[in-house]
Amino acid sequence: MKGMTPLLALICVLAGLYAGVATAADSASTGQYLAIAGDCVACHTAPGGKPFAGGLPVPTPIGTIIATNITPSKTAGIGNYTEQQFSDALRRGIRADGARLYPAMPYTAYARLSDDDVHALYAWFMHDVSPVDTAPTPTRLPFPFNIRLSMAAWNLLFLDSKPFTPDPGKSADWNRGAYLVRGLAHCSTCHTPRNLLMAEQSSRELAGGDVGTWHAPNITSDANSGIGGWSESDLVAYMKLGHATGRAQAAGPMAEAVDNSLQHLTAADLQAIATYLKTVPAQHDPVDTRAVDSWGAASDExxxxxxxxxxxxxxxxxxxxxxxxxxxxxxxxxxxxxxxxxxxxxxxxxxxxxxxxxxxxxxxxxxxxxxxxxxxxxxxxxxxxxxxxxxxxxxxxxxxxxxxxxxxxxxxxxxxxxAGGAPSHLVLLARLALVVVVLLLVAIIAMLMRRKRQKARRAGHD
Ligand code: HEC
Ligand code: HEC
Ligand code: HEC
CATH class of the missing domain: 1.10.760.10 (Cytochrome c-like domain)
Known part of the structure; x- marks a missing residue:
């Protein structure tokens, strides 16, 4: 019996190693799927550039923000990121060096991601993405937006950093859809209207927002303004093929989302998204006196x-x-x-x-x-x-x-x-409002610090 022990131990070690390799491989292929669902490539790749090497200018109302290199390069990318740092960038908008990211990176949506999914994404980026050692030109925004710390104030006001919690009253399918729509697939980044400070208005989820010169329309369950009249299979077809016959087709940024991301999702995930969308509270625009896909008739002149x-x-x-x-x-x-x-x-x-x-x-x-x-x-x-x-x-x-x-x-x-759209009055207002908020916060912090010092001094006198 004694002779068996080393052999058994060896078998155990080998089995353990195999299991380890298998989970790493599973984790990596899950990671790849998640990266596709999150459409990381859309922003982190310049036109004609290497995948994930960054360089795409993302136009925002406060100026152009350049997406960074997220290949595992140790000199130009995220090769030195620990998993915790990667998680902080993805879910809290904090870079490895502690600086705040601008919300052009949709961390407000990715904040919903589970620990397991962040882990799988990290594994895939670190092991399976080819490193590219060139860094894109850094982002340079005008004052006061170049102060990344101002985003800390913005996060305080607008970042909900709680991960997704399933609703036990709803089906697994609905919960999966909600997780994807609100989180990884970040539909709300484009489809939810924003307030003056460019934060999504959560009370108007998916009621329609602007993406550069395009409008990402209302996709709530409203029968006239939204997708209330679409069947779940219409929605699945739209995400898979880029068009739902007799209703709509994807162009501009939506064609890109379908092309890079949505068409590659599993049938079960597309179905889950459709299930969830059909339940998003309706937001009605009174101008839509009929369903937006029911106007007009065949005619000519x-x-x-x-x-x-x-x-x-x-x-x-x-x-x-x-x-x-x-x-x-x-x-x-x-x-x-x-x-x-x-x-x-x-x-x-x-x-x-x-x-x-x-x-x-x-x-x-x-x-x-x-x-x-x-x-x-x-x-x-x-x-x-x-x-x-x-x-x-x-x-x-x-x-x-x-x-x-x-x-x-x-x-x-x-x-x-x-001409690429003009900065609207709203944008100017947004700038002004942001400046005011930042100044207010600085003032509050200064006041708190002075009080603390006075308290300490008084305590010293006693
Ligand atoms: C809508 C565009 C967009 C999408 C989609 C996007 N990112 Fe980003 N990401 C950015 C921008 C822009 C920055 C740089 C922001 C800045 O400089 O403040 C960034 C920064 C980052 C950083 C910080 C890197 C560094 O050190 O500067 C990481 C990590 C990151 N993204 C990972 C991801 C992952 C993983 C995904 C997919 C799950 C993803 N991003 C999807 C736009 C995007
Ligand atoms: C990068 C921005 C962006 C993202 C992300 C995005 N969309 Fe869109 N979406 C758009 C734009 C822009 C349009 C309008 C396209 C057009 O008219 O050709 C659109 C159109 C649509 C339409 C058709 C609506 C209509 O009335 O024609 C549906 C349905 C839709 N999106 C669903 C989704 C879902 C579901 C997600 C997330 C899984 C999503 N979109 C993510 C930008 C986006
Ligand atoms: C070579 C053929 C072709 C020509 C010419 C053409 N189109 Fe199209 N058009 C298409 C196709 C194909 C689609 C649908 C693409 C898809 O489903 O991805 C489309 C889609 C559209 C859409 C729907 C886009 C959306 O965002 O939902 C509009 C509007 C449109 N075309 C208008 C026009 C107008 C106006 C002209 C003339 C100036 C024109 N097209 C000329 C082939 C054409």
Whole structure:
């Protein structure tokens, strides 16, 4: 019997080693899946750059913030991060050197992540991502935003750092969906409106927010303004394929989210997201007197084109002439589209049914690109072909025939969007408000410190 012991011990050690390797491998592949669900690559990769090497400028109302290198490079990336430091960056917005991150990094959403998921992400980034030893240009914001400590005050006001706690009254599927939507998949980063200090308004979860020149629409359960009329399978199809036939298609930042992230999620996770979305409290916009995907009907103005010469001034072309010349080849004479949604109809489409018309302008200017799916261009952009006046005329034509007539598109709007959007008055106000908050906090801290010193002095006199 005695001779068996070393052999048994060896078997145990080998089995233990195997189990260790297996859990490390599991953890790494889980980590990769989580990184995809969190779409880390979207911000941490510059166009044409190496994955996760940073360099993408993220435009924010307070200035351009450059995403950093999160490859495990010891000189330019996060190679020296401990798991605790990684967790603090991800969930509390604190860098390894103690400096605060700007909330352009969605740590307010990632704060919901479980310890296990942070662990798996860390394992994958450290072991499976190739290190890149070049650091992108550092972020330089104007005063007072260059003071990263001001974010400590912001976090105090707006960061809810509690991890996700499941609701025992709801199904496992619902809880998984809530965890993904509020946390890793950070839908609220784009879809929740923000207050003057650029923090998400939690009472208006997913009621619609702005992402640069795009609008991430209301996706609450409201039947008219949101996705209340969508079936769960419509939602799953939208996230998997980038379009839900007869309702909507993903362009701009949403096409990127589908392309890099959502289409790669498991069927169970997409279903869980859909289950949760259908229960998000409805937020209604009174302008949506019908469901945003139910406006318009097949129609044309072909009569107005027959025997009429095109005007010599291209800015005088009518909507019908522009539509016939540039769009009808794909979307068909009456806007009805074809190929079972491959070329979508322009009526019964949220793109024309929403009174928020920036996306309609953006899609005409930029078209629809899915850089990662190989097919690349889904719809060409017309920024080089059409003038601001022409885009406004065409957009107004589309709204009149196929959309909500309460909507409008102006030449100035097209001009502004073409130029990349303008800093709004709200942004100026936000700056002012932020400065005031920071000053107030500094004043309060100074007062507290003086009181403490006075107390200490008094204690010394006694
Ligand atoms: C919406 C854009 C965005 C997404 C998505 C995003 N990040 Fe970031 N991240 C940033 C930006 C911008 C910074 C730099 C912020 C700053 O300098 O204050 C940053 C910083 C970081 C840092 C700090 C690194 C350092 O030392 O500067 C880590 C770690 C990090 N991100 C990890 C991740 C991980 C992991 C994911 C995916 C789960 C992720 N990020 C997704 C934008 C993003
Ligand atoms: C990076 C920003 C961003 C993120 C993250 C994001 N979205 Fe979107 N989403 C948008 C934008 C912008 C649109 C509008 C796209 C368009 O009109 O082509 C959109 C459109 C949609 C629509 C269609 C709504 C309509 O009326 O046409 C749905 C549904 C949707 N998103 C769901 C989600 C879900 C669920 C998540 C998280 C799993 C998510 N989005 C994450 C930016 C984002
Ligand atoms: C070469 C074919 C083609 C042409 C030409 C074309 N489109 Fe499209 N368009 C598409 C396809 C394909 C989609 C849907 C892409 C998808 O589902 O990913 C689309 C989508 C759209 C959408 C919905 C976008 C969204 O965000 O939901 C609008 C609006 C639109 N096109 C308007 C136009 C207008 C206006 C013109 C003319 C200036 C035009 N298209 C010309 C192929 C075309």
């Amino acid at each position: 072909l009569d107005s084109l027959r025997g009429v010469a095109l005007p010599s001034d291209p800015n005088k072309m009518t909507g019908a002439q522009l539509y016939d010349g540039y769009c009808a080849s794909c979307h068909q004479a009456q806007g009805q589209g074809s190929f079972d949604g491959g070329l979508p109809s322009l009526f019964h489409n949220t793109a024309t049914g929403r009174t928020h018309t920036n996306n309609l302008v953006m899609v005409i200017l930029d078209g629809i690109r899915w850089p990662a799916d190989g097919s690349d261009v889904h719809m060409p952009g017309f920024a080089q072909t059409l003038t601001d006046q022409q885009v406004a005329t065409l957009g107004s034509y589309l709204i009149k025939h196929y959309g909500n007539p309460a909507a409008a598109i102006s030449v100035d709007q097209v001009k502004t969007l073409r």
